[in-house]
Amino acid sequence: MVTRSLLLDAMIYIYALSLLFYFSDFASANKKAKRMGTGLLLFVWVLQTAYLAFSLYTHSSELAFSRSDILYFFTWLLITMSLIINRFIRIELFVFFINVFGFALLALNVFGNPQMMPVSSNWDVNSELLFIHITMAVGSYAAFTAAAIFSGMYIFLHRKLKVKQFSDTVMRLPSLEKMEQYSYRSVIIGGPLLLLALCLGIVWISLQGDGNLFYDPKVVNSVFVLAAYGFYLFQRLSMRISGNRLALWNIAAFIIVMLNFVVSNFFSGFHSWIWS
Numbered sequence: 604m605v606t607r608s609l610l611l612d613a614m615i616y617i618y619a620l621s622l623l624f625y626f627s628d629f630a631s632a633n634k635k636a637k638r639m640g641t642g643l644l645l646f647v648w649v650l651q652t653a654y655l656a657f658s659l660y661t662h663s664s665e666l667a668f669s670r671s672d673i674l675y676f677f678t679w680l681l682i683t684m685s686l687i688i689n690r691f692i693r694i695e696l697f698v699f700f701i702n703v704f705g706f707a708l709l710a711l712n713v714f715g716n717p718q719m720m721p722v723s724s725n726w727d728v729n730s731e732l733l734f735i736h737i738t739m740a741v742g743s744y745a746a747f748t749a750a751a752i753f754s755g756m757y758i759f760l761h762r763k764l765k766v767k768q769f770s771d772t773v774m775r776l777p778s779l780e781k782m783e784q785y786s787y788r789s790v791i792i793g794g795p796l797l798l799l800a801l802c803l804g805i806v807w808i809s810l811q812g813d814g815n816l817f818y819d820p821k822v823v824n825s826v827f828v829l830a831a832y833g834f835y836l837f838q839r840l841s842m843r844i845s846g847n848r849l850a851l852w853n854i855a856a857f858i859i860v861m862l863n864f865v866v867s868n869f870f871s872g873f874h875s876w877i878w879s
Contacts, residue, residue: 610650611713615735618706619649619799626795629695630836631788642687644702648686651679674712681705707802710735715810730805739800744860746793747832749814751857752848753786761847783845786853794832801825824863831856 616763624640658672662687682705685698714732756776762772776782804825816822835852838844 606684608609610654612735614647614650614654615706615710615713617643617650618702618709619796621647622702622706622799623792623795624694625699625702627788627791629699630791630840637695641686642680644686648679648682651675651682655679671712674708678705678709680709683717697866703798703802706799707806710803711806711809714806732803732810736800736803736807739796739803743793743797743800744864746789747857747860750786750789750793751854753782753789754853754857757782757786757850758854759848761850779846782850786850787839790832790835790853794829794836797825797829801829816850821863827860828863829854831859 621640621643624636624643628637628640633792655672655675658675681701685701685705688694689698710732757779758777760773760779760782763770764779801822804822805817808814808822835849835856838852839849
């Protein structure tokens with residue numbers, strides 16, 4: 604059973620990683636990222652196919668499958684459909700969002716299964732779900748921090764170059780173009796990570812059966828964080844805004860991240876453990 608739990612956990616992590624590569628390809632038309640995302644998603648499909656084949660074998664003498672088996676089959680169909688669309692139609696954004704839904708459904712199925720065994724005897728299933736949720740959330744905060752620092756460096760260098768102050772510090776900094784690229788790539792990593800972390804948080808709340816937690820300040824503010832960085836990407840990709848204005852917006856979005864991490868924890872009903 605531990606082997607089964609390790610397989611399912613690995614499936615979730617690989618699935619999440621494939622979505623990061625897919626989003627990177629959508630945001631910057633990166634063919635290498637698309638190949639990596641497709642390869643990882645295909646690997647998840649192979650794992651799910653093997654798992655479903657095993658379930659079919661164990662249920663060969665029964666007339667009906669369990670709810671869990673049906674949900675696994677549904678997520679398998681979503682992945683299959685996304686791979687077909689990616690191969691023949693190539694709508695990257697559709698593939699990304701349909702797999703975000705599939706990822707959330709897979710997580711709900713795995714961690715909502717009463718027969719699911721934790722990898723460690725000291726953990727329960729909810730602990731594993733929270734561990735993955737926290738890992739992705741902290742990873743997104745780290746990426747947003749890097750993006751804000753690069754944006755701050757961009758603003759500093761832009762102002763120094765504007766007044767033609769060429770100090771040793773200025774000369775050692777990367778170019779404005781590179782710092783904007785580094786900031787943008789950091790957001791590309793942090794945004795999907797936070798989206799997946801939020802999906803897992805919603806799964807956890809659903810398993811708890813307390814609908815009031817959906818209105819928790821931490822959850823609500825996380826949606827605002829996603830909206831802020833979503834608008835950042837919209838400005839850069841659709842409105843073609845760049846430079847100082849985009850860097851300022853990135854820093855403003857990071858302030859919302861800090862509010863989400865610090866202030867909302869004093870009012871959150873189930874994130875107060877962070878400060879304990």
